[in-house]
Ligand SMILES: O=C(O)Cc1cc(O)ccc1O
């Protein structure tokens with residue numbers, strides 16, 4: 001693994017120059033008549049020019065050529081199971097769903113990150129910029145002389161198997177399982193892998209990921225801002241005939257070629273950039289008296305909707321922690337929720353379901369669909385001696401929780417052949433215990 005360098009902080013106004021070109025950033029202005037080293041200045045806007053300061057995100061890139069130097073885009077059909085808008089290919093299905101680990105490419109088959117994008121579920125519309133999609137990526141080959149960008153929204157990437165060595169216009173990021181990264185809308189990146197590689201993606205169309213408010217928790221806790229790492233500027237001056245720029249635009253893929261690497265940004269400054277975060281750094285807050293807290297206490301990042309306090313999607317984790325509550329059924333309660341809950345497992349086992357829900361698999365409990373601990377978990381936890389206990393050691397489950405009602409794609413429900421038709425059985429043996 002290369003020694004990559006990062007800038008620490010969340011949503012900060014950063015400045016970074018590749019050490020080979022000191023003074024690449026103009027001083028005191030963004031767009032001088034001539035930039036240092038013969039660079040071109042280019043602004044990348046992640047919010048409306050007129051957005052209030054709290055929401056306003058943009059970066060200035062100083063690059064060897066402006067991004068516009070490319071041939072026209074053409075349709076590019078390399079990811080047959082990627083969806084952005086087609087949420088009606090299956091009839092609605094409110095059932096509890098659980099998937100066994102999604103298949104990696106077969107031996108002999110070569111698939112890169114883009115071709116490996118498979119959409120499991122989603123809602124909303126890329127054209128009206130409202131909604132989300134949940135994808136998994138299943139690949140085994142590095143992207144070669146190819147960069148990808150998403151015109152439709154931001155990607156929050158959760159590696160499950162294999163590290164991602166990501167080159168972006170802003171610099172390089174190395175992201176291992178149990179770390180996550182966010183690549184905001186429009187930023188070009190290329191993913192190199194080291195073998196069979198699998199992970200999950202939460203794509204949001206509405207806006208950007210933020211740290212949740214902390215309310216009475218105070219100024220510190222959950223994911224701390226300084227643990228978010230943004231790459232430092234890095235460039236290559238490489239002539240390549242037919243370098244591919246792949247754009248996901250209105251849910252479809254397009255490709256344009258150009259004669260040079262787009263990773264030619266010598267310096268940049270601004271508050272719109274990719275970042276990564278190590279989930280092991282999460283400061284866990286929980287009940288130290290009684291009862292099971294709602295999982296919102298484990299929110300790492302949120303993409304808010306216009307409805308007060310309600311997310312397009314929250315990214316929530318279930319990290320290793322102490323469990324100490326007295327006179328309490330400690331695992332998740334049985335519940336029905338006005339939100340959709342998509343879950344995945346990075347490592348280990350999830351406390352509410354020890355069997356069937358495996359690393360690289362997933363579950364979906366849709367709006368108002370009842371769910372909760374399986375029988376084994378219920379019996380165990382209602383009879384356990386309640387001593388302080390480490391739980392979820394060596395484990396990392398997560399949830400993408402959305403206020404939107406998600407539809408499952410045909411790939412998710414049929415083609416992938418991973419849906420467990422017998423999932424419902426794990427609750428059927430829960431006995432009536434009622435006695436008067
Ligand atoms: O359904 C799940 O497993 C996720 C979940 C966990 C929890 O601790 C409380 C509520 C909830 O939806």
Ligand SMILES: [Fe+2]
Pocket residue numbers: 335337341365371
């Ligand atoms: Fe739940």
